[in-house]
Amino acid sequence: MSYSLGPNQYGKAEVRLVTVSRSSSVHSLRDLTVSTSLRGSLAATHLTGDNSDVVATDTQKNTVYAFAKDGGVDEIEDFALRLGRHFVTSFEQISGARILIDEHSWDRISDHAFSGGSREVRTTAVTVSGSDHWVVSGLRDLVVLKTTGSEFHGYPKDKYTTLPETSDRILATAVTARWRYQGTVSYTESFAAIRSLLVSTFAAKHSLSLQQTLYAMGSAVLEARPEVAEIRLSMPNKHHFVVDLSPFGLENNNEVFYAADRPYGLIEGSVVRDDAEDAGLAWYSLPEF
Ligand SMILES: O=c1[nH]c(=O)c2[nH]c(=O)[nH]c2[nH]1
Numbered sequence: 617m618s619y620s621l622g623p624n625q626y627g628k629a630e631v632r633l634v635t636v637s638r639s640s641s642v643h644s645l646r647d648l649t650v651s652t653s654l655r656g657s658l659a660a661t662h663l664t665g666d667n668s669d670v671v672a673t674d675t676q677k678n679t680v681y682a683f684a685k686d687g688g689v690d691e692i693e694d695f696a697l698r699l700g701r702h703f704v705t706s707f708e709q710i711s712g713a714r715i716l717i718d719e720h721s722w723d724r725i726s727d728h729a730f731s732g733g734s735r736e737v738r739t740t741a742v743t744v745s746g747s748d749h750w751v752v753s754g755l756r757d758l759v760v761l762k763t764t765g766s767e768f769h770g771y772p773k774d775k776y777t778t779l780p781e782t783s784d785r786i787l788a789t790a791v792t793a794r795w796r797y798q799g800t801v802s803y804t805e806s807f808a809a810i811r812s813l814l815v816s817t818f819a820a821k822h823s824l825s826l827q828q829t830l831y832a833m834g835s836a837v838l839e840a841r842p843e844v845a846e847i848r849l850s851m852p853n854k855h856h857f858v859v860d861l862s863p864f865g866l867e868n869n870n871e872v873f874y875a876a877d878r879p880y881g882l883i884e885g886s887v888v889r890d891d892a893e894d895a896g897l898a899w900y901s902l903p904e905f
Pocket of ligand 1: 768779824825826827853881
Protein backbone atom coordinates (compact mmCIF):
# COMPACT_ATOMS: atom_id res chain seq x y z
CA MET A 617 0.00 0.00 0.00
CA SER A 618 1.34 3.42 -0.84
CA TYR A 619 0.26 6.69 0.67
CA SER A 620 1.59 10.00 1.83
CA LEU A 621 0.68 12.87 4.09
CA GLY A 622 -1.93 15.10 2.49
CA PRO A 623 -2.87 18.71 3.21
CA ASN A 624 -2.77 19.54 6.89
CA GLN A 625 -3.06 22.47 9.23
CA TYR A 626 -3.15 22.98 12.95
CA GLY A 627 -3.80 25.67 15.48
CA LYS A 628 -5.72 26.70 18.58
CA ALA A 629 -9.47 26.70 18.15
CA GLU A 630 -11.84 29.07 19.92
CA VAL A 631 -9.56 31.18 22.07
CA ARG A 632 -11.98 33.17 24.21
CA LEU A 633 -10.71 36.73 24.50
CA VAL A 634 -12.44 39.53 26.38
CA THR A 635 -10.85 42.97 26.53
CA VAL A 636 -11.82 45.94 28.66
CA SER A 637 -10.65 49.38 27.65
CA ARG A 638 -10.41 51.57 30.76
CA SER A 639 -8.93 54.64 29.11
CA SER A 640 -11.98 56.65 30.18
CA SER A 641 -14.57 56.14 32.90
CA VAL A 642 -16.86 54.77 30.20
CA HIS A 643 -15.37 51.33 29.72
CA SER A 644 -15.59 49.51 26.43
CA LEU A 645 -15.86 45.76 26.20
CA ARG A 646 -14.88 43.46 23.34
CA ASP A 647 -15.78 39.77 23.38
CA LEU A 648 -14.09 37.63 20.73
CA THR A 649 -13.60 33.99 19.88
CA VAL A 650 -10.35 33.63 17.91
CA SER A 651 -9.16 30.52 16.07
CA THR A 652 -5.70 30.23 14.56
CA SER A 653 -4.59 27.71 11.98
CA LEU A 654 -1.10 27.37 10.49
CA ARG A 655 0.20 25.59 7.40
CA GLY A 656 3.71 25.02 6.11
CA SER A 657 6.55 22.51 6.28
CA LEU A 658 5.04 20.39 8.97
CA ALA A 659 5.58 16.87 7.67
CA ALA A 660 8.21 15.93 10.26
CA THR A 661 5.94 16.03 13.28
CA HIS A 662 3.38 13.87 11.47
CA LEU A 663 5.89 11.35 10.13
CA THR A 664 8.47 11.07 12.91
CA GLY A 665 7.25 13.16 15.82
CA ASP A 666 10.07 15.70 15.33
CA ASN A 667 8.51 18.89 16.71
CA SER A 668 11.29 21.29 15.81
CA ASP A 669 9.04 23.16 13.36
CA VAL A 670 5.87 23.09 15.44
CA VAL A 671 4.78 26.46 16.79
CA ALA A 672 2.87 25.06 19.75
CA THR A 673 -0.85 25.75 19.73
CA ASP A 674 -0.35 27.00 23.29
CA THR A 675 2.09 29.59 21.91
CA GLN A 676 -0.48 30.57 19.29
CA LYS A 677 -3.06 31.11 22.04
CA ASN A 678 -0.64 33.17 24.09
CA THR A 679 0.15 35.29 21.03
CA VAL A 680 -3.55 36.12 20.68
CA TYR A 681 -3.69 37.38 24.27
CA ALA A 682 -0.37 39.22 24.02
CA PHE A 683 -1.38 40.98 20.79
CA ALA A 684 -4.68 42.01 22.39
CA LYS A 685 -2.72 43.78 25.11
CA ASP A 686 0.10 45.01 22.89
CA GLY A 687 -1.56 46.90 20.07
CA GLY A 688 -5.11 46.26 21.19
CA VAL A 689 -8.14 45.06 19.29
CA ASP A 690 -9.68 47.63 17.02
CA GLU A 691 -11.06 46.23 13.76
CA ILE A 692 -11.31 42.44 14.03
CA GLU A 693 -10.05 42.19 10.44
CA ASP A 694 -6.90 44.16 11.28
CA PHE A 695 -6.35 42.14 14.45
CA ALA A 696 -6.64 38.90 12.43
CA LEU A 697 -4.27 40.22 9.75
CA ARG A 698 -1.73 41.24 12.38
CA LEU A 699 -1.80 37.76 13.90
CA GLY A 700 -1.66 35.97 10.53
CA ARG A 701 1.24 38.05 9.29
CA HIS A 702 3.09 37.55 12.56
CA PHE A 703 3.03 33.75 12.24
CA VAL A 704 3.94 33.78 8.54
CA THR A 705 6.80 36.27 8.88
CA SER A 706 8.24 35.13 12.23
CA PHE A 707 8.60 31.43 11.44
CA GLU A 708 10.30 30.33 8.23
CA GLN A 709 8.50 26.98 8.17
CA ILE A 710 5.06 28.61 8.33
CA SER A 711 3.83 29.66 4.89
CA GLY A 712 0.17 30.29 5.59
CA ALA A 713 -2.19 31.22 8.38
CA ARG A 714 -5.92 31.39 8.74
CA ILE A 715 -7.36 33.42 11.54
CA LEU A 716 -11.08 33.24 12.27
CA ILE A 717 -12.71 35.70 14.63
CA ASP A 718 -16.29 35.81 15.88
CA GLU A 719 -17.32 38.94 17.75
CA HIS A 720 -20.10 38.58 20.32
CA SER A 721 -22.07 41.71 21.06
CA TRP A 722 -22.90 43.21 24.43
CA ASP A 723 -25.37 46.03 25.06
CA ARG A 724 -24.38 48.83 27.39
CA ILE A 725 -26.33 49.22 30.63
CA SER A 726 -24.13 51.90 32.17
CA ASP A 727 -20.53 53.14 32.06
CA HIS A 728 -19.24 49.79 33.20
CA ALA A 729 -22.12 47.32 33.04
CA PHE A 730 -23.36 45.36 30.03
CA SER A 731 -26.13 42.93 29.19
CA GLY A 732 -25.91 39.98 26.84
CA GLY A 733 -26.69 41.12 23.33
CA SER A 734 -28.52 39.10 20.72
CA ARG A 735 -27.20 35.81 19.39
CA GLU A 736 -26.04 37.68 16.31
CA VAL A 737 -22.33 37.34 15.68
CA ARG A 738 -20.01 39.39 13.48
CA THR A 739 -17.39 37.21 11.77
CA THR A 740 -14.15 37.42 9.87
CA ALA A 741 -11.88 34.83 8.28
CA VAL A 742 -8.49 36.12 7.21
CA THR A 743 -6.12 34.05 5.10
CA VAL A 744 -2.45 35.04 4.86
CA SER A 745 -0.39 33.17 2.29
CA GLY A 746 3.13 34.43 1.90
CA SER A 747 2.68 38.12 1.11
CA ASP A 748 -0.95 37.73 -0.09
CA HIS A 749 -4.03 38.00 2.05
CA TRP A 750 -7.81 37.66 1.72
CA VAL A 751 -10.47 38.97 4.07
CA VAL A 752 -13.87 37.26 4.23
CA SER A 753 -16.18 38.91 6.74
CA GLY A 754 -19.79 38.45 7.60
CA LEU A 755 -22.38 37.75 10.22
CA ARG A 756 -24.30 34.84 11.69
CA ASP A 757 -27.73 34.56 13.28
CA LEU A 758 -29.16 37.85 12.08
CA VAL A 759 -32.80 37.03 12.81
CA VAL A 760 -35.40 38.83 10.71
CA LEU A 761 -39.14 38.32 10.23
CA LYS A 762 -41.85 40.03 8.20
CA THR A 763 -45.52 39.54 8.78
CA THR A 764 -46.63 40.23 5.20
CA GLY A 765 -45.14 40.87 1.77
CA SER A 766 -44.30 37.21 1.23
CA GLU A 767 -45.98 34.71 -1.08
CA PHE A 768 -45.19 31.18 -2.19
CA HIS A 769 -47.06 29.52 -5.04
CA GLY A 770 -46.62 28.15 -8.53
CA TYR A 771 -44.49 25.18 -7.48
CA PRO A 772 -45.01 21.70 -9.00
CA LYS A 773 -47.56 19.45 -7.31
CA ASP A 774 -47.12 15.70 -7.17
CA LYS A 775 -48.80 13.01 -5.07
CA TYR A 776 -46.60 13.97 -2.09
CA THR A 777 -47.39 17.68 -2.18
CA THR A 778 -49.56 18.88 0.68
CA LEU A 779 -48.25 22.45 1.10
CA PRO A 780 -51.04 24.94 0.41
CA GLU A 781 -50.18 27.85 -1.85
CA THR A 782 -50.17 31.18 -0.10
CA SER A 783 -50.22 34.79 -1.16
CA ASP A 784 -49.60 36.10 2.34
CA ARG A 785 -47.35 34.32 4.80
CA ILE A 786 -44.85 35.12 7.52
CA LEU A 787 -41.28 35.08 6.22
CA ALA A 788 -38.58 34.58 8.85
CA THR A 789 -34.95 33.59 8.72
CA ALA A 790 -31.65 33.73 10.57
CA VAL A 791 -29.18 35.07 8.04
CA THR A 792 -25.63 33.81 7.75
CA ALA A 793 -23.72 36.00 5.30
CA ARG A 794 -20.09 35.97 4.24
CA TRP A 795 -18.60 38.41 1.82
CA ARG A 796 -15.15 38.66 0.32
CA TYR A 797 -13.54 42.08 0.38
CA GLN A 798 -11.36 43.51 -2.34
CA GLY A 799 -9.20 46.64 -2.22
CA THR A 800 -8.85 48.94 0.74
CA VAL A 801 -11.71 48.74 3.20
CA SER A 802 -12.96 50.65 6.21
CA TYR A 803 -14.19 47.49 7.89
CA THR A 804 -16.50 48.74 10.61
CA GLU A 805 -18.19 51.26 8.35
CA SER A 806 -18.54 48.66 5.61
CA PHE A 807 -19.94 46.03 7.98
CA ALA A 808 -22.60 48.41 9.29
CA ALA A 809 -23.61 49.45 5.77
CA ILE A 810 -23.81 45.85 4.50
CA ARG A 811 -25.80 44.69 7.53
CA SER A 812 -28.20 47.57 7.03
CA LEU A 813 -28.61 46.73 3.31
CA LEU A 814 -29.36 43.09 4.16
CA VAL A 815 -32.00 44.07 6.70
CA SER A 816 -33.65 46.82 4.66
CA THR A 817 -33.77 44.69 1.50
CA PHE A 818 -35.32 41.79 3.42
CA ALA A 819 -37.99 44.17 4.67
CA ALA A 820 -38.65 46.05 1.42
CA LYS A 821 -38.50 43.28 -1.19
CA HIS A 822 -41.92 41.79 -1.92
CA SER A 823 -41.05 38.11 -1.84
CA LEU A 824 -42.29 35.35 -4.14
CA SER A 825 -39.77 32.94 -2.61
CA LEU A 826 -37.00 33.10 -0.02
CA GLN A 827 -34.65 32.38 -2.94
CA GLN A 828 -35.77 35.62 -4.61
CA THR A 829 -35.26 37.51 -1.34
CA LEU A 830 -31.77 36.02 -0.95
CA TYR A 831 -30.75 37.15 -4.42
CA ALA A 832 -32.19 40.62 -3.84
CA MET A 833 -30.25 40.96 -0.58
CA GLY A 834 -26.97 39.89 -2.18
CA SER A 835 -27.52 42.11 -5.23
CA ALA A 836 -28.25 45.13 -3.04
CA VAL A 837 -24.87 44.66 -1.36
CA LEU A 838 -22.95 44.32 -4.62
CA GLU A 839 -24.70 47.31 -6.14
CA ALA A 840 -23.95 49.64 -3.23
CA ARG A 841 -20.59 48.35 -1.99
CA PRO A 842 -17.75 48.18 -4.55
CA GLU A 843 -15.42 46.74 -1.91
CA VAL A 844 -17.43 43.48 -1.92
CA ALA A 845 -16.34 41.03 -4.64
CA GLU A 846 -18.88 38.34 -3.81
CA ILE A 847 -21.34 37.42 -1.10
CA ARG A 848 -22.66 34.09 0.09
CA LEU A 849 -25.91 33.79 2.00
CA SER A 850 -27.35 30.89 3.93
CA MET A 851 -30.93 31.43 5.07
CA PRO A 852 -33.09 28.88 6.88
CA ASN A 853 -36.78 29.29 6.16
CA LYS A 854 -38.16 29.46 9.69
CA HIS A 855 -41.64 28.19 8.92
CA HIS A 856 -44.67 29.72 10.60
CA PHE A 857 -47.72 27.55 9.99
CA VAL A 858 -51.25 28.88 10.34
CA VAL A 859 -52.91 26.89 13.12
CA ASP A 860 -56.21 25.22 12.23
CA LEU A 861 -58.63 26.64 14.81
CA SER A 862 -61.75 25.26 13.11
CA PRO A 863 -62.11 22.39 15.65
CA PHE A 864 -62.79 25.13 18.19
CA GLY A 865 -65.24 26.95 15.95
CA LEU A 866 -62.73 29.76 15.47
CA GLU A 867 -61.55 31.48 12.32
CA ASN A 868 -57.84 32.04 11.86
CA ASN A 869 -57.25 34.93 9.51
CA ASN A 870 -53.47 34.63 9.39
CA GLU A 871 -53.23 35.62 13.04
CA VAL A 872 -52.25 32.51 14.98
CA PHE A 873 -49.17 30.53 13.91
CA TYR A 874 -47.17 27.53 14.98
CA ALA A 875 -43.48 28.46 14.79
CA ALA A 876 -41.79 25.18 13.84
CA ASP A 877 -38.11 24.92 14.68
CA ARG A 878 -37.41 21.86 12.52
CA PRO A 879 -37.28 20.72 9.88
CA TYR A 880 -36.67 23.98 8.06
CA GLY A 881 -36.06 24.84 4.44
CA LEU A 882 -32.45 25.87 3.89
CA ILE A 883 -31.90 28.33 1.08
CA GLU A 884 -28.29 29.07 0.13
CA GLY A 885 -26.80 31.05 -2.68
CA SER A 886 -24.21 33.55 -3.75
CA VAL A 887 -24.05 36.69 -5.83
CA VAL A 888 -20.77 37.22 -7.61
CA ARG A 889 -19.43 40.35 -9.30
CA ASP A 890 -18.51 39.47 -12.91
CA ASP A 891 -15.29 41.48 -12.77
CA ALA A 892 -14.30 40.48 -9.23
CA GLU A 893 -10.61 40.21 -8.45
CA ASP A 894 -9.57 36.57 -8.45
CA ALA A 895 -10.74 34.73 -5.34
CA GLY A 896 -7.43 32.90 -5.13
CA LEU A 897 -7.29 31.13 -1.83
CA ALA A 898 -10.00 33.22 -0.29
CA TRP A 899 -12.73 30.63 -0.21
CA TYR A 900 -10.90 27.42 -0.68
CA SER A 901 -10.90 26.20 2.85
CA LEU A 902 -14.28 27.55 3.78
CA PRO A 903 -17.28 25.28 3.72
CA GLU A 904 -19.21 25.71 0.48
CA PHE A 905 -21.47 28.23 2.17
O1 LIG B 1 -39.56 30.47 -0.15
C1 LIG B 1 -39.69 29.24 -0.21
N1 LIG B 1 -38.87 28.52 -1.03
C2 LIG B 1 -38.97 27.16 -1.15
O2 LIG B 1 -38.19 26.53 -1.92
C3 LIG B 1 -39.97 26.50 -0.38
N2 LIG B 1 -40.32 25.19 -0.25
C4 LIG B 1 -41.32 25.15 0.67
O3 LIG B 1 -41.89 24.07 1.05
N3 LIG B 1 -41.63 26.40 1.11
C5 LIG B 1 -40.79 27.27 0.46
N4 LIG B 1 -40.64 28.61 0.54
